Amino acid sequence: MSGAPSIDELIDGLRADGHRITTARRAVLAELLDAGDQHLSAEDLADLIHRRHPDVHLSTVYRTVDLLDQAGILTEVHVGQGPSTYHLAQDSHHHAVCDSCGQIIEVPASALTPVVSRLERDLGFAARPRHLTINGTCATCRAGSPT
Amino acid sequence: MSGAPSIDELIDGLRADGHRITTARRAVLAELLDAGDQHLSAEDLADLIHRRHPDVHLSTVYRTVDLLDQAGILTEVHVGQGPSTYHLAQDSHHHAVCDSCGQIIEVPASALTPVVSRLERDLGFAARPRHLTINGTCATCRAGSPT
């Protein structure tokens, strides 16, 4: 829908919701914007932030990320068993993960529309699918032998 | 496809793969079969097993569940932030989770077939979607006011 939001837009939104604007929050937003569609863990974020703000604590990153999640600004993603990762909510997409080689293929949100329609029709459920992980076997592994 | 497998079939499969058959493994399989399509956490399993086998340790349940996962006998499911849960691989289905009230609605695997076809056609990816969690808003919350 919209292009990339600026930090200021996001910050104004937070302020409008009665939240205070702090260095930590600004920094988390800045790193998320900077990361584009990459998935960053809380620790990744903390490390990046520490380059300029060494005193922002990891627990604050967690608290900030929670806040931004509730505000709908970011999306939490669980891939596999590792730590949660985060990215701006707008970069919504899904993942096809190959069980053989582990490759991760991005799947556009549009691929899900048939499912969304069906849930709406059958269950009255308004689906806003976030980060789905669809397992399977990629083209390469189907052809040759996997590792 | 097939009906419910018996413990003996599953056990024979394990043995055929060179694994040893122990009380703990038998017990985990028994509880999984007994649970039908319910999702049990490792701790749930341990508690159930303890009624008859008080000396089966939680860590053994974890190890067993890992083994059965690798053998393709069970599927690990992450719902939200809680502990992982498990169920027999055959009872495959997906979940629609309401962001407002948290209700979990089961979605039949068939709902996903359009997506599977599309991934096959566009990417040559053979999808075997396991446990998808599709967020959204349920019919009730769309009507009334959410909490």
Next chain:
DNA sequence: CTTGATGCAAATGGTTTGCATGTTT
């Protein structure tokens, strides 16, 4: 000035691991 946000350290919860012992094959 008031309330919300932070740093820190400590607690938590789920899961994994090292190792000596017991059990399956």
Next chain:
DNA sequence: AAACATGCAAACCATTTGCATCAAG
């Protein structure tokens, strides 16, 4: 007998929380 599986306790990792202090409004 040999290899594998288990019990136990301790380690581990990601995340959360209590509380005193600090800073945004």
